[in-house]
Amino acid sequence: MTMKQVKRVIQSHASKDGDGVKIQRVHGFNDKSFSPFLMIDELKSESPDDYIGGFPPHPHRGIETLTYMLEGHFEHRDHMGNVGQLKSGGAQWMSAGKGVIHSEMPIMTEGGLHGFQMWINLPAEKKRLPAEYHDFQSPEINEYGDESNLLRVISGTLTENGNKLTGPLQDTGVETAIADWRAAAGETRTLGIPEDYQANLYVYRGEVVISGTLVKAGHWVQLSDGDSVTFEAQSEVGLLLLSGVPIHEPVVHYGPFVMNSMEEINQAIHDYQNGVLTD
Template identity: 75%
Template sequence: MNIRTVLRVIRSHASKDGDGVKISRVHGFNDAKFSPFLMIDELKSDNPDDYIGGFPPHPHRGIETLTYMLKGHFQHKDHMGNVGELSSGGAQWMSAGKGVIHSEMPIMNDGELHGFQIWINLPAAKKMNPAQYHDFQAPEINEYGTKKNLLRVISGRATEDGAEIVGPLQSTGVETFIADWRADAGEARNLTVPTDYQVNMYVYKGTVDIANQLVNQGHMVQLSPGDLLGLTASEDAGVLILSGLPIDEPVVHYGPFVMNSMDEINQAVRDYQNGVLTD
């Protein structure tokens, strides 16, 4: 087995989005090794002033989003009539396709808010597909292991000790394996994802040893090609595993739109301005 090693470590940076919502962000719109992912935002606060404005109605085209909450609630409303009330431990998946207009409101639970929104690119052939939405509450997320070494699989498939592990979400855009690993100090996990998948991981708690390199909280790591993904918690830790098939196409990003050319971006802007983005 070929062990995947660390190629690059990227520190998240403080930013704001929506109506002044404070976030920590890692983006890779022009980073081929980040594909098929485009961006990850971490929302973490015990102060309502950091997020009270939420994300008022806004458009998207050409991407999928995955929202995953560790603690707190996240309310989704869109032009299709979907209303999602996501609670702690659950996930929401939305494929914007040719166009969606939605709003999102983070809500604290027991004085805490901690969650993530991940942008996933769509291949050109699927960027103009109809929009879709689905949510998965906490009991629907498949769990493997014990409380001191728990893997929650959200999307796709991988193997561990020869057994398949699988999540409830099977993306319609591009194949992904997305999971949340929570572990006490000293606990380890060895996973095998397809060799043609790229693997990025975001450490949201503690410190993790990956192929003899320590990675601290608030950092994203990009891993080399290989078979085996090995993780050891150097202290109590939490890690988001983001892996998937890369999309070898041009990426042009403008605000909420991600397409393959500037002409397509301009068309998306015109469609939104003319009220036909979702038609």
């Protein structure tokens, strides 16, 4: 095995999106080391004032989104008629393809919220396919280990000691392996990742040593080439592993649209303004 090393650590920054929802964000639309990922938003608050406005109806084209909820309850609605409940421990995947209009609104009116939304790029030939949506409630997400050292695999396949660890989300626009690792202080884990995948991490709780480098909560980690990575929890820790096949194509980003050229972005804006984005 060739162990992945830490290449770069990026601190998340405070931002707002939707109707004033407070988030911590890391983005790398034109950073090839992020690919196929484009951005991660962490939503974390104990105050309803920080999230109650939610994300009213808005468009997307050219990306997939994966939303994962540790704590809280949001409802998804889209132009296709899908209504999905995103509850604690669950996830939802959406491929915007040629166009989707959707909303994500809180059902909860009090209590703590903690979740993530990841933007994943689509290759050019899949940016004009019809939109799709699936949700996965907490019992559908495969778990490996116990409460002191738990790996929840959301998408794709990882390996550990020669065993395959699979998630319920498999048929996506680009191959990914995404997992949530939660562990008590002193616990370790070594995971195998397909060698042709690029891998990044987001630490959302505690402190962890990743292949020898200490990383604290609120930081995005870019990993080097290799086929495995080792985590060592220095405290109670939580992190997301985001790995996938990189897309070697131009990225042009404008608001909710991610395409390969400015001409395609202008077409997306024109289509949305004229009510034909999803046609």
